[in-house]
Amino acid sequence: MIDASALHARLEDIRSRIERAAGRAKRDPASIRLVAVSKTFPAECVAALAAAGHRDFGENKVQEALQKMDATSTLPLRWHLVGHLQSNKAKKAARFDAVHSVDSPALVARLEEAAAAARRQIDLLVQVDLAGEATKFGAREQELADIFAAARGCRAVRAAGLMLLPPAFDDPEGSRPFFRELRGVRDRLLARGVDASMLGELSMGMSHDFEVAIEEGATLVRVGTALFGHRGRASSAPTDEL
Numbered sequence: 228m229i230d231a232s233a234l235h236a237r238l239e240d241i242r243s244r245i246e247r248a249a250g251r252a253k254r255d256p257a258s259i260r261l262v263a264v265s266k267t268f269p270a271e272c273v274a275a276l277a278a279a280g281h282r283d284f285g286e287n288k289v290q291e292a293l294q295k296m297d298a299t300s301t302l303p304l305r306w307h308l309v310g311h312l313q314s315n316k317a318k319k320a321a322r323f324d325a326v327h328s329v330d331s332p333a334l335v336a337r338l339e340e341a342a343a344a345a346r347r348q349i350d351l352l353v354q355v356d357l358a359g360e361a362t363k364f365g366a367r368e369q370e371l372a373d374i375f376a377a378a379r380g381c382r383a384v385r386a387a388g389l390m391l392l393p394p395a396f397d398d399p400e401g402s403r404p405f406f407r408e409l410r411g412v413r414d415r416l417l418a419r420g421v422d423a424s425m426l427g428e429l430s431m432g433m434s435h436d437f438e439v440a441i442e443e444g445a446t447l448v449r450v451g452t453a454l455f456g457h458r459g460r461a462s463s464a465p466t467d468e469l
């Protein structure tokens with residue numbers, strides 16, 4: 228049995244923390260979207276949050292996500308793929324509303340093809356691997372211009388901004404320089420003439436550091452544990468592959 232009232236209470240708590248963080252940063256809380264990362268949790272948990280009016284859900288594995296989409300297909304939800312996507316699996320990813328892990332021009336092309344064939348519109352966030360970071364996925368800053376150039380000619384997919392998965396720190400303040408740096412990357416792309424309409428979103432911040440991310444300009448925060456509780460399996464680590 229799912230404890231729906233406990234889930235609702237945690238959702239309310241996260242929402243009010245988002246509002247307070249927005250207030251500190253003098254930002255409109257409506258400019259920040261909460262993506263509830265439901266990976267490893269059953270569709271019943273998704274439905275319980277949907278009943279409380281929540282719409283945006285994140286998953287890191289395509290197959291697991293497709294099953295939850297099927298189980299909740301009558302609900303008006305928006306699905307975000309936050310985990311790494313191999314180009315050869317782009318076709319299956321066409322059911323997502325947003326893909327946060329785009330890291331090559333080839334993947335942009337594959338997603339455009341898949342979204343057009345499925346007659347769907349997908350928002351793309353380009354995952355950035357900041358220099359010195361030990362993560363495996365994401366594009367380096369010098370690769371970003373080509374990725375945005377590839378997106379410029381697309382019609383079924385639309386580049387919407389940047390995504391960051393920084394190294395893990397116990398202290399949320401440890402993430403702050405990375406969040407700030409992602410904003411810096413965004414500003415340099417704008418200065419180089421990348422259209423502002425492709426850079427409106429900054430997807431950054433997770434359970435332990437989303438308030439810091441909001442202070443640094445996040446427009447999409449991806450929160451799992453703080454909403455759903457701890458995930459049992461080691462395979463659910465944020466850097467997980469498909």
Ligand SMILES: *Cc1c(COP(=O)(O)O)cnc(C)c1O
Nearest residue numbers: 264309433434449450451452465
């Ligand atoms: C799992 C995951 C999250 C959520 O992490 P929590 O610490 O549980 O909030 C956010 N982003 C990505 C990319 C993830 O894989």
